[in-house]
Amino acid sequence: MNNEPIQIxxxxxxxxxTRRVEPRQHLIDFLRSECELTGAHVGCEHGVCxxxxxxxxxxxxxxxxxxxxxxxxxxxxxxxxxxxxxxxADLQKAFVERNALQCGFCTPGMLITAADLLxxxxxxSRDEIRAHLSGNYCRxxxxxxxxxxxxxxxxxxxxxxxxxxx
Amino acid sequence: xxKTDAPGLSTLxxxxxxxxxxVPRPNARRLAEGRGQYVDDVKLPRLTxxxxxxxxxxxARIKSIDTAAAAxxxxxxxxxxxxxxKEVVTPWVGVLSHLKGMKSAPQYPLAVDRACWQGEAVCAVxxxxxxxxxxxxxxxxxxxxxxxxxxxxxxxxTPGALVIHxxxxxxxxxxxxxxxxxxxxxxxxxxxxxxxxxxxxxxTGVTLEPRSILADYNKAEKQLxxxxxxQAPHMMQGIFAKHLGLPETNVRVIxxxxxxxxxxxxxxxxxxxxxxxxxxxxxxxxxxxxxxLESFVTDIHARDHVIKGRIALSKDGEIKAFAIDDVTGIGxxxxxxxxxxxxxxxxVNLIGGPYKHxxxxxxARVVFQNKTVMCQYRAVGHPIACAVTEGLVDLAARKxxxxxxxxxxxxxxxxxxxxxxAPPGLVFESLSHHRSLDKLLQLMDYxxxxxxxxxxRKRGIQRGIGxxxxxxxxxxxxxxxxxxxxxxxxxxxxTIRLDPSGTITCAIGVTEQGQGTxxxxxxxxxxxxxxxxxxxxxxxxxxxxxxxxxxxxxSRGAGIGGEATLQAGKxxxxxxxxxxxxxxxxxxxxxxxxxxKIVDAGTGAERIPLEELGRVCYxxxxxxxxxxxxxxxxxxxxxxxxxxxxxxxxxxxxxxEVDTDTGFVKLLGHWCVEDCGTVIxxxxxxxxxxxxxxxxxxxxLFEHCVYDAQGQMRNANMADYLVPMxxxxxxxxxxxxxxxxxSSELGAxxxxxxxxxGAPGAVMNAINDALSPFNARVAAQPFTPEIIxxxxxxx
Numbered sequence: 012m013n014n015e016p017i018q019i020x021x022x023x024x025x026x027x028x029t030r031r032v033e034p035r036q037h038l039i040d041f042l043r044s045e046c047e048l049t050g051a052h053v054g055c056e057h058g059v060c061x062x063x064x065x066x067x068x069x070x071x072x073x074x075x076x077x078x079x080x081x082x083x084x085x086x087x088x089x090x091x092x093x094x095x096x097x098x099x100a101d102l103q104k105a106f107v108e109r110n111a112l113q114c115g116f117c118t119p120g121m122l123i124t125a126a127d128l129l130x131x132x133x134x135x136s137r138d139e140i141r142a143h144l145s146g147n148y149c150r151x152x153x154x155x156x157x158x159x160x161x162x163x164x165x166x167x168x169x170x171x172x173x174x175x176x177x
Numbered sequence: 178x179x180k181t182d183a184p185g186l187s188t189l190x191x192x193x194x195x196x197x198x199x200v201p202r203p204n205a206r207r208l209a210e211g212r213g214q215y216v217d218d219v220k221l222p223r224l225t226x227x228x229x230x231x232x233x234x235x236x237a238r239i240k241s242i243d244t245a246a247a248a249x250x251x252x253x254x255x256x257x258x259x260x261x262x263k264e265v266v267t268p269w270v271g272v273l274s275h276l277k278g279m280k281s282a283p284q285y286p287l288a289v290d291r292a293c294w295q296g297e298a299v300c301a302v303x304x305x306x307x308x309x310x311x312x313x314x315x316x317x318x319x320x321x322x323x324x325x326x327x328x329x330x331x332x333x334x335t336p337g338a339l340v341i342h343x344x345x346x347x348x349x350x351x352x353x354x355x356x357x358x359x360x361x362x363x364x365x366x367x368x369x370x371x372x373x374x375x376x377x378x379x380x381t382g383v384t385l386e387p388r389s390i391l392a393d394y395n396k397a398e399k400q401l402x403x404x405x406x407x408q409a410p411h412m413m414q415g416i417f418a419k420h421l422g423l424p425e426t427n428v429r430v431i432x433x434x435x436x437x438x439x440x441x442x443x444x445x446x447x448x449x450x451x452x453x454x455x456x457x458x459x460x461x462x463x464x465x466x467x468x469x470l471e472s473f474v475t476d477i478h479a480r481d482h483v484i485k486g487r488i489a490l491s492k493d494g495e496i497k498a499f500a501i502d503d504v505t506g507i508g509x510x511x512x513x514x515x516x517x518x519x520x521x522x523x524x525v526n527l528i529g530g531p532y533k534h535x536x537x538x539x540x541a542r543v544v545f546q547n548k549t550v551m552c553q554y555r556a557v558g559h560p561i562a563c564a565v566t567e568g569l570v571d572l573a574a575r576k577x578x579x580x581x582x583x584x585x586x587x588x589x590x591x592x593x594x595x596x597x598x599a600p601p602g603l604v605f606e607s608l609s610h611h612r613s614l615d616k617l618l619q620l621m622d623y624x625x626x627x628x629x630x631x632x633x634r635k636r637g638i639q640r641g642i643g644x645x646x647x648x649x650x651x652x653x654x655x656x657x658x659x660x661x662x663x664x665x666x667x668x669x670x671x672t673i674r675l676d677p678s679g680t681i682t683c684a685i686g687v688t689e690q691g692q693g694t695x696x697x698x699x700x701x702x703x704x705x706x707x708x709x710x711x712x713x714x715x716x717x718x719x720x721x722x723x724x725x726x727x728x729x730x731x732s733r734g735a736g737i738g739g740e741a742t743l744q745a746g747k748x749x750x751x752x753x754x755x756x757x758x759x760x761x762x763x764x765x766x767x768x769x770x771x772x773x774k775i776v777d778a779g780t781g782a783e784r785i786p787l788e789e790l791g792r793v794c795y796x797x798x799x800x801x802x803x804x805x806x807x808x809x810x811x812x813x814x815x816x817x818x819x820x821x822x823x824x825x826x827x828x829x830x831x832x833x834e835v836d837t838d839t840g841f842v843k844l845l846g847h848w849c850v851e852d853c854g855t856v857i858x859x860x861x862x863x864x865x866x867x868x869x870x871x872x873x874x875x876x877x878l879f880e881h882c883v884y885d886a887q888g889q890m891r892n893a894n895m896a897d898y899l900v901p902m903x904x905x906x907x908x909x910x911x912x913x914x915x916x917x918x919x920s921s922e923l924g925a926x927x928x929x930x931x932x933x934x935g936a937p938g939a940v941m942n943a944i945n946d947a948l949s950p951f952n953a954r955v956a957a958q959p960f961t962p963e964i965i966x967x968x969x970x971x972x
Contacts, residue, residue: 035308049218050211052436054385055469059895062385090211107205110864113691115208116385116436122209137908145904148895150385150437151691153871153932154903156864 019083023048024092032079039063039074041082042089050090050119054148061147064120065089071127090119099126102164111160113151121147125161134165189743189923192771192781195700195710199860202696203710204689213434216389216406221462224391225254227455228310229448230300230317231471232292235326235547235888236341239290239319242300247316252309255459256317257301257451259287266454267420269445271511273661276518279351281511282342286451291324293341293509294549295889296474298448303455303463326547326888330506331483334544341509341545350511351518351543353525357600358536363498367489371572376957377561377937379481379506380880382554383900386436387467388476390449392456401428403453406435408443408688409728414720415664416445416514417453432718438690439555439872441476443730445513448475473893478882479554480958481506482524482561488569489536494579496588498536499529501565505543508550514663517551518543523558523650526601529566530648531610531826532588537600547888557731559649559934560873567645567938568956571945581644581942582618585828589614589646606819608826609852609914610646617644617828617850620912626832633834634950640845641949643831643942647935651853651927652736652823652920654816668816669733670724671741673702673749675809677795679773679787681708683745684716686726687738692929693861694734698742700857701923705746706753707770708787724812732927735857736823737815740921744813756807757790819920825927827851829870829935831943837951837969840962842878842944844907851931852914855924862928863911869932870909875901877937881959 016031023046030045037056042048042065054062056075063074066088093099099122105111112118121144128135128143135143140161141154149157189196207213244256268283288299300317304310327333327341333348340347364370391404401423407413410430418425435442452465467475482505489498503524507517521541529537570588574581589610590597597605617623623642630640658665669686676682683702689695695715703710716722724741727733750770757775758765761784769778774786793800794807801807817823832846849866856862879899883891892898917924937958944965945954953968966972 033308043217048211049214052215052386053217053466054387055895057469057894057896060385060469094210094212103206103209106209107201110202110205110693110860112205112208113693113864113868114384114386114435114437115205115213115691116215118209119211141903141906145902148383148385148900148902150383150439150872150900151868152864153867153869153901153909154906155867155909158903158908 017080019080021082022086024089024095034078034080036079037075038065038077038079038082041079042074048089048091052116052119061120061124062117064123064147066123071123090122093123101167102126105160105164109156109160109163111152111156117147117149121149121157129161129165129168133168137162189704191704193707195704196855196857197859199858200696200700200710202693203699204695208434215386215434215436216391216404217466219391219404221393223461225303225305225459225461225463226307226310227301227303227452227463227465228307228314229298230314232288232295232297232299234292234321234323235295235328236324237292238322238324239288239292239299240322241320243318244300247302247313250309250313250316252305253302253313254305255303257455257458259285259289259299262287262451262454263289265458266450269420269513271513271516273516273518273658273663275661276351276516276522279511279516279518280345281350282345284447284510284513286447286454294547296471296549298451301451301455303459328546328548328884328886328888330504330544330546333506333546334504334542341547348545349542350507350545351521353522353541355525355537355539355601360498360500360536360538363536364487364489364500367497368492369490369573369576370487371569371576372485372487373568373572373956375484375486375565375568377480377482377564378958379478379882380876381473381476381478381882382439382441384437384439384441387469387472388442388446388449389466390452391462391464392453393462394457394460396460399423399427401453401457403430405430405432406442407432408438408690408730410688410718410720411686411725412665412728420450421454421457429721432688435690440553440557440730444477444515444552446475470894473898474549474890477512477552477554478549479551480561480876481551484561484565486565486569488573490573490577494577494584494587496532496534498534499566499569500538501528503541506546506548506551507543508548509545510550512550512552514665515553515658519553520558524562526603527558527562527648530562530599531590531646533590535600548884555869555872556930556933559647559930560876560937563645563647563934564938564941568941571942575949582614582623585614585644585646604820605824606918606920607916608648608824609916610826612914613826613828613850613852616912616914617830617848620850620910621830621848638834639837639947639950640832640834641943641945641947643939643946644828645935645938645942646828647826647931649732649825649927649931649934650822651732651825652817653731653733654818654821656821657731666725666727668814669726669737669741670812670814671738671745672724672810672812673745675749675753675787675791677791679712679791681706681713682716683713683742684723685738685742686723686728687734688717688729690729692729692734692865693858694729694738696861697735697739697857701739701742702746705743706750708773712773724814732929735925736921736927737817739857739925740923741813741815743923744815745811748811748813749809752808752811753790756794756805757785759802759805760790760793761785815921817920823918823920823926825851825853825931827931827935829939831939833940833943833947835944835947835965840965842960842965844874844905847907847909849909849932849935850912850914851928852916853928854915854917854926856913856915857925862913865928866911866932867909869930870936871901871906873933873936874906874940876958877940878959
């Protein structure tokens with residue numbers, strides 16, 4: 012196996028980061044260990060649980076199914092960046108007020124996935140919310156509170172989608 | 178979500194009380210911003226990573242291990258086999274003396290001569306990165322001699338079966354038999370007897386954060402520091418100290434954020450002990466994060482019971498007796514230190530729990546087998562006992578032609594019958610089955626739902642309604658573990674301190690895994706002292722900082738930790754008022770603390786702010802009388818001694834639609850009414866219930882560790898092992914009845930397991946209600962489409 016490192020440059024949360032990475036390294040491991048961004052989590056490493064969800068060039072991806080080298084030249088947004096910019100502050104506030112998180116391990120991925128839905132569909136039905144979040148596993152909440160928080164955020168936005176920063 | 182007013186608890190019914198208020202958790206925002214700190218987020222200088230070679234066989238002898246090639250693999254620092262590990266760690270045996278006759282075999286961190294389940298750790302590779310450690314694993318050459326695996330629990334319990342641990346004589350780890358009220362005679366004389374065999378499939382916790390541990394050992398100080406994703410830091414401190422030969426004070430367990438636990442993270446795991454031992458061998462930090470594939474075959478599994486159940490009734494629907502015969506497979510070892518006998522013991526204790534029958538017969542056999550170990554997982558025993566009891570009650574209702582709600586109404590223990598001693602000898606302090614039933618039927622609009630069901634049935638759409646009453650063990654006394662010799666604390670302590678600027682710091686032994694422990698401690702502390710909640714900081718999860726305690730399990734966080742906080746807070750308040758009385762030349766009894774200020778108790782007029790009292794006490798004590806020593810830091814402990822457990826109760830309902838062509842079950846609605854006594858934070862309690870319900874639904878419909886006859890788990894990944902996801906789950910409606918326990922001043926009972934306890938029984942009864950026109954029924958969880966089609970004769 013050729014594990015010779017490859018140099019990549021990724022714009023992570025607005026910062027240009029250049030590193031030499033092994034071709035086999037996944038984006039989630041690159042973000043967590045090379046960039047020290049530990050907000051996105053490793054849950055299953057086979058693309059089922061959604062804990063590693065981040066945004067690459069505006070699209071949500073599984074950080075465990077995406078190689079770091081694939082992100083060369085891309086813009087990557089993580090929960091840290093989205094928190095700093097305030098882009099999803101209302102959604103985060105709704106999650107906290109509604110207790111739509113317990114252990115918090117799924118929450119960064121859940122928020123990014125929910126934000127993706129609200130950007131496309133500012134007034135989703137409960138069924139639409141459940142369908143969109145159905146790739147993000149939460150063992151704690153039973154999902155009801157998460158659906159409430161996403162629904163409330165959409166309503167509070169008045170049906171007007173916010174621009175997605177890419 | 179309704180905000181309820183503070184209940185009429187005299188000491189807590191104070192101005193600005195936080196008891197009964199749905200305030201947000203202070204630690205939630207941090208988690209929502211990705212600023213949690215789980216074990217895998219911790220990095221230390223000279224950090225190493227361990228990966229384990231695991232047995233590919235359920236039962237096999239290790240003839241030899243050759244690590245030479247693996248040792249040369251890039252980044253490898255050290256390879257350790259079971260034989261080497263055995264020299265530095267003493268083995269453990271998972272038995273409790275109050276589970277009479279219980280036995281198990283010594284267990285080591287790494288298999289020494291023999292692997293007893295597929296996934297058992299055999300050899301450890303420490304490397305600079307986890308990837309490099311994993312790269313070396315295939316280079317280890319193990320010469321295996323396959324042994325015959327013992328997998329079926331019933332067969333393993335049969336005389337003549339191959340014995341997994343020959344020195345134990347047979348495969349029976351524990352057996353309990355009980356007969357109360359001449360059950361055989363009652364059954365023989367009964368008008369109606371109904372029976373069913375229930376299978377409760379093996380499933381597992383699937384915490385989203387896998388088991389995680391980072392151990393560091395400072396050889397110069399002989400000091401071990403363990404960052405651990407655990408529910409019970411002090412218990413683990415004791416275990417590491419004992420089995421690695423260190424004084425307890427030289428072991429510090431730090432538990433930062435925990436990504437879900439549910440009972441998975443309250444046990445002794447061989448690979449975790451091995452990680453700690455490796456850190457001691459190397460004198461540098463070693464991290465082990467289980468990956469998902471190894472989680473499935475090494476995290477404790479749960480349930481795996483086959484229960485033959487019977488119920489006896491009079492023809493007018495009076496329940497006379499229950500009887501069960503339970504066999505459960507627990508893997509090759511009883512898990513240390515809580516043992517794998519507790520669940521079957523709980524099943525025996527809890528069967529028939531909500532009802533007023535007098536006769537009961539039970540047998541439970543706990544059996545070794547070559548599968549992953551089985552142990553306590555959320556709602557230990559409850560979902561099994563509830564499904565069996567409530568399944569039998571519904572079968573009886575059908576046989577009698579009686580409405581299931583009516584049959585329950587006739588048999589639930591009356592709300593004024595307490596204290597009540599149940600046939601197994603357990604004492605219920607005060608329960609509210611009838612109020613809960615009434616509230617549930619109202620909440621779900623039972624009558625209308627029955628009419629709707631009938632309308633749909635006319636159109637060939639099969640909908641069903643299932644009810645499930647339950648009782649729940651909470652606030653355990655030392656009778657749970659301590660009396661059996663386990664060093665597991667039933668007591669917890671809270672140290673509360675007024676800081677100079679008028680803020681409050683609480684350190685407490687109960688732990689947080691997302692339930693909201695820190696929030697309820699802050700709510701109780703703020704109420705007891707009289708400060709805004711924003712001024713309270715709560716510290717949990719560090720054996721070097723918090724008072725010694727049990728941690729969070731068995732629904733004890735709010736009930737035990739909350740009461741310790743209340744008593745500590747009240748004492749601090751009294752101490753503050755004593756000083757204030759001197760400073761203000763007033764009788765302390767005429768003063769109060771409200772909203773962070775000393776006020777005149779009668780008028781509420783502000784006298785001095787707490788920060789002024791803090792300033793004087795800490796920096797100008799010279800201005801206070803010589804004989805007045807302010808004590809602004811107080812520790813109080815609490816242990817529940819009135820009952821073995823403080824029982825709660827509740828009832829759930831499920832409304833489903835069964836597609837009789839595909840066998841798919843659609844969950845249309847779920848309701849739960851429960852009574853956890855004083856509700857400290859209604860929103861947090863509701864979310865405990867909802868999360869628990871969905872965990873129970875997972876067990877009822879999806880989750881199953883599927884094994885073949887060779888002891889190989891066939892679906893050990895998240896693509897094949899199904900968990901509940903948002904798309905399939907219903908909205909869950911929750912309401913409460915409040916019957917505070919008199920065993921504490923706070924009056925709070927636990928709520929963490931009620932949801933999981935009742936949901937599988939409710940879902941099963943709903944499915945069977947839907948299938949009733951076809952004279953078909955299911956009793957083997959999980960109720961997959963295949964199981965349902967088989968019941969319908971279509972598969």
